[in-house]
Amino acid sequence: MDSASAPFDSALFPEGTKRCQLRWFIVWLGILHGPLMVGVLAAVMCWGLALNVTYLNNNFPFGLWIAADLGVIALGAGAFFTGFLRYVVKIDELKNIVNYAVVIGVVCYAAAQGILGVDIGQPLRGWFIFWHANVHSMLTEVAFCITCYFMVLCIEYLPLILENRQINKLGFFHGMAHHLHEAMPTIAAIGVFLSFFHQGSLGGVPGVLYGRPFAFREGFLVWPWTFFLFILSAIACGPCFTILITWITERFARKQLVKRNVFDILAKISGRLLALYLVLKTMDTIYWIAVAGKAGAPFRSFYTNQPYGYWVLVMELGILGVIPMIILLNKRARQNENLLILACILNCSGIFMNRWIMTVQSLAVPVMSFDKFVSYHPNWVEYASTLMFVWVGVIVISISYRYLPIFPQEKELNPL
Amino acid sequence: MFPFAFEWVNDPVHFVFMGSLYTVLLCLVIILHYCGIRAFLDVICKKGGNGHDEHH
Numbered sequence: 092m093d094s095a096s097a098p099f100d101s102a103l104f105p106e107g108t109k110r111c112q113l114r115w116f117i118v119w120l121g122i123l124h125g126p127l128m129v130g131v132l133a134a135v136m137c138w139g140l141a142l143n144v145t146y147l148n149n150n151f152p153f154g155l156w157i158a159a160d161l162g163v164i165a166l167g168a169g170a171f172f173t174g175f176l177r178y179v180v181k182i183d184e185l186k187n188i189v190n191y192a193v194v195i196g197v198v199c200y201a202a203a204q205g206i207l208g209v210d211i212g213q214p215l216r217g218w219f220i221f222w223h224a225n226v227h228s229m230l231t232e233v234a235f236c237i238t239c240y241f242m243v244l245c246i247e248y249l250p251l252i253l254e255n256r257q258i259n260k261l262g263f264f265h266g267m268a269h270h271l272h273e274a275m276p277t278i279a280a281i282g283v284f285l286s287f288f289h290q291g292s293l294g295g296v297p298g299v300l301y302g303r304p305f306a307f308r309e310g311f312l313v314w315p316w317t318f319f320l321f322i323l324s325a326i327a328c329g330p331c332f333t334i335l336i337t338w339i340t341e342r343f344a345r346k347q348l349v350k351r352n353v354f355d356i357l358a359k360i361s362g363r364l365l366a367l368y369l370v371l372k373t374m375d376t377i378y379w380i381a382v383a384g385k386a387g388a389p390f391r392s393f394y395t396n397q398p399y400g401y402w403v404l405v406m407e408l409g410i411l412g413v414i415p416m417i418i419l420l421n422k423r424a425r426q427n428e429n430l431l432i433l434a435c436i437l438n439c440s441g442i443f444m445n446r447w448i449m450t451v452q453s454l455a456v457p458v459m460s461f462d463k464f465v466s467y468h469p470n471w472v473e474y475a476s477t478l479m480f481v482w483v484g485v486i487v488i489s490i491s492y493r494y495l496p497i498f499p500q501e502k503e504l505n506p507l
Numbered sequence: 508m509f510p511f512a513f514e515w516v517n518d519p520v521h522f523v524f525m526g527s528l529y530t531v532l533l534c535l536v537i538i539l540h541y542c543g544i545r546a547f548l549d550v551i552c553k554k555g556g557n558g559h560d561e562h563h
Contacts, residue, residue: 221508224508246538262549262550263550264546266545266549267542277534
C-alpha cells in the first residue's frame with residue numbers, strides 16, 4: 092500500500108499489517124454507539140429510578156443479570172485457561188492466540204463487573220463487600236477473586252498496549268513490556284489460583300442452598316459438587332469461546348489471523364474436558380434424582396411447570412452437551428471449520444443455559460406446598476443494560492485489533 | 508477490612524480469607540513495581556530501546 096492511500100492512523104498499526112481506512116473505522120464505532128446508548132439509558136434508569144423498572148421481584152432477585160454474569164465469567168475462562176496452558180503447561184503453539192484470549196477475558200470480566208454495577212442498584216456502595224466482608228459467604232469470595240482477577244487481566248493486557256508501534260519506541264515502555272512478559276508465568280499462576288476459586292464459588296452459591304432441593308448438592312468439605320462442576324464446565328467452554336470470537340474477528344477482518352493447528356489444539360482440549368464434565372454432570376444428576384426423591388422432592392416435581400419442562404434437561408446435556416463433545420473429540424469433524432464453529436456455538440450456549448438453570452430455574456421451582464409457580468421474563472431495561480456490555484466489548488476488541496499486535500501470525504498469513 | 512476495623516474477629520477464617528486477598532494484592536503490586544523499576548534501570552543504564560528480544 093502506498094503512503095497516499097494508507098489510512099491516516101497507519102503509523103499506529105502493528106508492523107506489516109493492513110487495516111481499513113480511518114473513516115470506515117469511525118463509522119463502525121459510531122454504529123456500535125447506537126445500541127450502546129440505549130444500554131446506557133437503561134442503566135441510568137436502573138440507578139435513577141431503582142430496580143422496580145425491571146421485572147426482578149421478591150421471587151426472582153436473581154434474573155437475567157446474574158445468569159449473564161455467570162455466563163460471561165465462564166466464557167472468559169478461556170483467558171486464564173489458555174494462559175495456564177501456555178505459561179504453566181508450556182504448549183508453545185498457544186502463544187499465537189493467548190494475547191487475544193486475554194483481550195476477550197478483559198472484556199468478559201469488565202462486562203461481569205459492569206452488569207453487577209447495574210444489578211446492585213447502588214454502585215456507590217459497591218465497596219461495602221470489601222470493607223464489611225462476610226467471610227463465611229461464597230459471594231464475598233467471588234467478589235474478591237473477580238476483582239483481583241480483573242486486575243491480573245489488566246496487567247496481562249498492559250504489555251499489549253505498551254507494544255503498540257509508537258508507544259514501544261519509548262525505552263521505558265519497551266522495557267516495561269519486556270519485563271512484564273518475563274513475569275507472565277507468575278501472573279498467569281496467580282490468575283489460575285483466583286479463577287479456580289471464583290469459578291467454583293459461583294457454582295457453590297446455588298449448591299449450598301439447602302432449602303432448595305433443585306439446586307442443593309452434597310460435596311467435599313465446604314464445597315458442594317456444583318463448585319467443581321462449574322470449574323470444569325468453564326474450562327471446557329472457555330477455549331471454545333476464544334475460538335468462536337477469533338473466527339468472528341477473521342470474518343470481519345476478511346483474513347486469516349491464526350493458523351488452524353492452534354484452533355485444533357484448543358478444540359481437542361475443550362472436547363476432552365467437556366466429555367469429562369458430561370460424565371460427572373450425568374453422575375451428579377442421577378445421584379441428585381435419587382437423593383432428592385428420598386427427601387420428598389420427586390424428580391418430576393422439578394419439571395412440571397412450563398417453560399421448565401423435561402426438554403430443559405435434554406437440551407442442556409444432550410443437544411448443547413453431547414453433540415459439541417462428539418464434534419470436538421472427532422479429529423475429522425473438528426477440522427471441518429463449519430462443524431467446529433457449530434460445536435463452539437453449542438458449547439457456549441450450553442454454558443449460558445446451565446447458568447440460567449442454576450440461578451433462575453432454581454428460584455422458579457416452588458419449594459413449599461403453598462408456593463405457586465411464578466415465571467420470569469426480563470424486560471427491555473434488563474436486556475438493553477446487559478447487551479450494553481456486548482457493544483462495549485466489540486468496541487474494545489475493534490480498537491485492540493486495529494492498534495495492538497494481538498495476532499503474531501497475522502503478518503505471516505497475510506503478507507502485504 | 509483491616510485487622511483494626513471494629514468488625515474484625517481474630518479467628519482462622521478471617522486470617523485465611525482476608526490474608527489471601529492481601530497476599531494476592533501484594534504480589535501484584537510487587538510484580539508491577541519490579542517490572543517498572545527494572546525498566547527504569549534499563550533506561551538509566553541505556554539498555555532500553557531495541558535491546559530486548561520479541562516476546563509473545
